[in-house]
Amino acid sequence: MKNNKTTAAKRPVHLRHIFRKWLLFLVAAAYIITFLAAFITQKANADEEARNKIYSQLSYFSNQITVNSRHSFSLKKETGEDLLSKAWALSLLIKSDQSILQSRQKQREILKKLELKAFYITDKTGIIKCSYPSEYENNFDFHHFETTRPYLRMIDDPSITIIEEPRPLDVILTKSTHTYMQQFAGVGRLDCPGIVQVAYSDQQYDNLLNAVSVEHLCDGYTFGKTGFVILLQNGKIMSFSSGDLKLLSPKAIQPKSEKSLTYNIIYNDKKYLAGSFKTGTFQIIVAQSVTEIYSAMTKLMIWTGIFFFIMFGIVFIEVSSLLDKVVVKNINRTNASLKKITEGDLNEQVKIESNEEFISLSNGINSTVETLKKAIADAAARIDRELEFAHAIQISALPKLSKQYQSTNGFDLYADMHPAKEVGGDFYDFFILSNHRLAFVIADVSGKGIPAAMFMMTAKAQIRNHIESKPTLADACTATNKALCEGNDAQMFVTVFIAVLDTETGMLTYVNAGHNPPLICHNGTYSWIKNRSGLFMGSFNTATYKEFTLQMEKGDMVFLYTDGVTEAMDKDGNQYGEARLEKHLDSNASSSANTIIHSVYTALAEHAGSAPQSDDITMLAVQFKPGLRDHDTHIFPAELGSLESIQSFIQEPLDKRFCPEPVKKQIAIAVEELYVNIANYAYNADAPDKTAEVRWECSENPVSITVRLIDGGKPFDPVKAADPLAPASIEEAKIGGLGILMAKKNTDSMQYERKDEKNILTFTKHW
């Protein structure tokens, strides 16, 4: 419970949580590292692959450029030469047949046979004089056009020939304009100065040219899903495989440096990886969108991530459950066992045999507990013995409640003690003093165990001694205190209430030395006796005590108790208290000493309920009941001088019961004879304790007295002793044995008993 504050401040962390936390951390770290490694590898692969693709595309296109250029050149050269020879042929034909210039029929035939698209013939002015088709005749001057001007030199030098590069020519076909490739060639007129120009154009040729043209090399070319190819010539975009040219700026697509083979460009707000290659006047740029480059990798990484996540998740769960199983569970089991052990169950055993370490730990704990158990058992046995011993002392210190103290002799006394488990040091005592006085004591010694028990014995003995020997009760208490202070190294003390009751007059003399105030019942009501005589005993050797007196009336009851009564607690710690005690006594005011003590004890037990008894519960009650004494006992020295005292001791009850004189004498004779016998013969001269106990008991119906003489002398049975024969003469008359005979004859019955090394002689006499 004391740890509450610290636990509130910082809760201890469970081992399982620490394990899990770190394991999770490690697994997550491993996951991230693995994932990153995979990502980096994959990215490098993807980059490499993308670069390779770009390189291969570049290489492909550079090849194509070379191949196409060559093809194109061959094609052009072949068709050009072919066309030139056709021009020569036409020039020859015209030279040989001038009518061709006028005959459309012939012109058509020539055109068809020479597979020409058109021909144009000028004179020396450079103006077309004859053409097929005819729309240019007389309205087309070769001087007027850049493309035709070079032909003019042929008028002067017929050896000059021209083969033009094929070029697109817009032709209006029906409604739409279509661009066809047309090639022109020309030679001088053989008949006269002039120009013969022929044009060749054909769908097939057009297609063929297109196929081998470099300019359109990448038109419609697809590179992956999003990739594109750009062909530049002399820094000008010639061809763009797909997309909108307007979105491209020729500058932005150029590599930033010569060092890296690939570089990034932005097209349509998307990032592309590009590669560039220059061959001759051409430049090829191949680009692929980064998204596409990494799309496969992204997919792979997503699946890899999921796969790793599941794999590491399984590892985490497996390892944490393994840890749980191997360590945490076993530690928890060990802890559970330890908890049971610390809570007092020493029979608990730790049994974990899953691995070497826990077997060793279990064995260690078990053997420690075994050792502890043995030590506790030993200690408990020792304490038990001590307690038992102390208890035995305490119980043995209490006087026996014989019949003598109950409902007889002018008082009714009852006392009871319920010791607590550990000896509390309570005691009570009562004894008869001379002159019909009864002394009774209740006391509570501080401390517990054997020392308290020993102190109690001393206190009890000192009180008895001093009450007998000191003239007043106060003196006796002062002397007792002084004696108890001497050598009281253990610093113990005792609270005592001592009272002496004159059982004939009812005068109660008492001293209260620091004890709980007793109660007295008068006329059916209990009240407290609050007078204080002085301090508790055993601590201050100069303490003195004042005695008080109180006149008890017939039927009055004094009730003494120790604090075990008023401080008896219920399970909530509420004390029984003085108020409850007084109330309980009041409602049982007519009870006898015995009954009231038992009823108070029952009330205490009800109050306490399940709460354990923590202190001794001791009570003593004395009721004053004056009346005829029906018995008395006294111890006399076993000598003849005591006889008179003994006779008056025996005569007193006889007088009170109006015993007839002759009977009294007979009794006196019996007492004398038997007592003289004891005084003269029972003890050897050197015997240490020569006493005789005389006790009488009277009964009312039939009226009788029983006298008992007890001595500790040599065994002698007077009852068995033979009666002397009547002497025949005075010479024979012997006195020995006569006394016993007289005792027998003067009584109604006589018994002898030898018990506890004592001669017990009892006789009874009726009247």
Place this chain on the structure above:
Amino acid sequence: METLEIAKNTENGILTLTLTGRLSIVTSPQLSTEIDGIGSDIQTLRIVMAKIEYVSSAGLRVLVAAQKKMSAAGGVLEITSPTSETLELFEMTGLKDIFTIK
């Protein structure tokens, strides 16, 4: 109280001891002393026991001793007027026939 009074009267060689009180172990030495002091001139010892209210064996012992002493001297012991209780005692002890009781 254990008391014994002894009144002595000597007349014509007759010693009369008149006893009053109790003749017990406590008092009998008194009587014993008186008897020891009896001279040879006394022929008759008369012990008047009318006023003896109590006799124990110690008393009897003295009486027997007196009887023996008187007999040895050729004298006589007379025990006169014992109470019925004393007489009963003599009878009980068989001394009634030994003593001269008047």
